[in-house]
Amino acid sequence: MTVRVAPGTDRALVELVCGVLPVWFRHLEGSRHQSEAAVGQMLAAFGELEPRLAAKPDDAGSAHDLTEPVERLYQGFQYQDRISQMVALILQDMQRLQQALLQGDSSLDAALWLARLESAYVMADQHQHHGSASADGSDETTFF
Amino acid sequence: MAQTILVIDDSASLRQVVAMALQGAGYEVLQAGDGQAALALLDGRKIHMAICDVNMPRMNGIEFVKAAKALPSYRFLPILMLTTENQDAKKAEGKAAGAKAWMVKPFVPTTLLNAVSKLCLP
Numbered sequence: 394m395t396v397r398v399a400p401g402t403d404r405a406l407v408e409l410v411c412g413v414l415p416v417w418f419r420h421l422e423g424s425r426h427q428s429e430a431a432v433g434q435m436l437a438a439f440g441e442l443e444p445r446l447a448a449k450p451d452d453a454g455s456a457h458d459l460t461e462p463v464e465r466l467y468q469g470f471q472y473q474d475r476i477s478q479m480v481a482l483i484l485q486d487m488q489r490l491q492q493a494l495l496q497g498d499s500s501l502d503a504a505l506w507l508a509r510l511e512s513a514y515v516m517a518d519q520h521q522h523h524g525s526a527s528a529d530g531s532d533e534t535t536f537f
Numbered sequence: 538m539a540q541t542i543l544v545i546d547d548s549a550s551l552r553q554v555v556a557m558a559l560q561g562a563g564y565e566v567l568q569a570g571d572g573q574a575a576l577a578l579l580d581g582r583k584i585h586m587a588i589c590d591v592n593m594p595r596m597n598g599i600e601f602v603k604a605a606k607a608l609p610s611y612r613f614l615p616i617l618m619l620t621t622e623n624q625d626a627k628k629a630e631g632k633a634a635g636a637k638a639w640m641v642k643p644f645v646p647t648t649l650l651n652a653v654s655k656l657c658l659p
Contacts, residue, residue, distance in 0.1 A: 460647070463646075464645050464646050464647060467554055467557075467558060467643075467644075467645070467646050468644075468645065470550065470554045471551060471642055471643035472643065473550050473551075474621070474642060474643075475621055475642065477548065515591075515592060515620075515621055515622040515624075515627075516621045516622070517623060529624065529625045530622075530623035530624040530628070531623060532641040533641075534638060534639065534641075534648060534652055535638060535639040535640075536637065536638045536652075536655070537632040537636060537639070
């Protein structure tokens, strides 16, 4: 595909790409890491569950509580949602860049671009991948 | 008779995980993929509580809370926001809209069930 870039945008484009690509990379790398960790967590939980489920009721230790590994399985299943949100945001940003280039946007600015991307973060992990401080907040349940 | 909980999230897998946890504890579950679909379920039927995501297409969670609270039959419906967002500013938005609690994903089933038992209408 031949892409026409408006005159004068080349330098800004290089700066933009050099600024944005490492951020995209860290987001995708972070998502990949979380995905692996979630599967690892679920496999470990399943590994603990399997012998307990297979144990006969009168086996010694068969009364081991299943709650803890089951809860870790539940948590592991939820990582798909987090990872999906992280990746979706990066895909949107890639599309936004493609559109800007195709439209010959001459106002490309790396700092502004990254600030706009950062404003869309909703998770502390995303700020961490970006290399910025996250907004104040706690993961504790809050009752109003 | 089992209490009915409306679960609203655009992630089908997340809805399924929440539904499994609730059904395992004896609750009945209705599901909706966004706020607009959830509003369509507020048609006079008895719902004891709603668990709602924040970021969703068409109608987000905060908009849903406001819309639900504007319906006379559902004015007192307890709504727990279940979301990946943990910023204080967002929580304040949820509180102002009328949500009763805010929980950050990924949730631990026991913690969710404790919150549900605390908030669910009899």
